[in-house]
Amino acid sequence: MAFIAPPGYQPVYNPSVPYVGPIYGGLRERVSVYIQGVIPQDITRFQVNLQCGEAEGCDIAMHFNPRFDDMDKVVFNSFQSGSWESEDNVQDMPFSKGQAFELVIAVTAEGYQVNVNGRQFHHFAHRVPLDRVSALQISGDVSIQTINIIGGGQRGPQGYPGGMGVRGGWGGMGYPGSNLPMIGGTPNYNPPVPYCEVIPGGLSPKRTIIIRGMLPHGATRFVLNFKVGGTEDIAFHMNPRVLEGQVVRNSCLGGTWGQEERELSHNPFLEGQYFDISVRCGNQRFKVFVNGQHLCDFSHRFQPFSQINTLEILGDVQLSYVHF
Structure with a gap:
């Protein structure tokens, strides 16, 4: 199996728009650009460009330009040597005004x-060599929550996998520490719920599990269970309850539930919104980050960690991907 770096330990959160930032290590096959955001009600258009540099007027390998007008459409194009090339026009609008979205640009050998939002929309053939693409630019009527580069084994500065630099007034990364390990494996994209998969090798100190998805409208709750293989024991149970505005944490060992933990500084789980969960196993506790901010700690009630080797996800949730 080819080595794949874990996704997004250094995402960009809530950047200002217009935004431009480098793609450390460049693009290659199996790399994906992952963007979450919200479309405003008064939108006219926005654009996402994969560029051959950060300077204004540089070549653009792929120009993605949704236009909200009398004939809603999405324009694809490239820009080389100071001139726009032939447009690909798609007479279909995958975005809705006032709604959150998830945009994934996956690099293939052909384009x-x-x-x-989990649906294949368009394939744009390569016009510019991949090794020239070095930056991402976003502008127009759009609010961006998360930008991340995943897959392909690229490294950002200070050895971060998949990291991105920033321009445009945003500097903090706000994510788990820089000593996160490199872990092999391929992300599981758009898995169905209920979800239950073995974590290869089980948990270990500093190992991080990434879960991305969204809460559909009408969602009331969902559950993450880190289970002990071969038993029904749950070493860590995390239960966001949307209507109550709470995230309940607990364990269930030997058929008995332990003491619930509910205290939180904020509740990041909202209907119709995408989320990004990072669960990191430490020596004394699990550390949970949501959307780049520390949410809670949960002290270990079960050891050895290696026997905690199954992740179960249930409830009102749509998954974008899970990565061990």
């Missing part, structure tokens, strides 16, 4: 596969 860029663009998916919106």
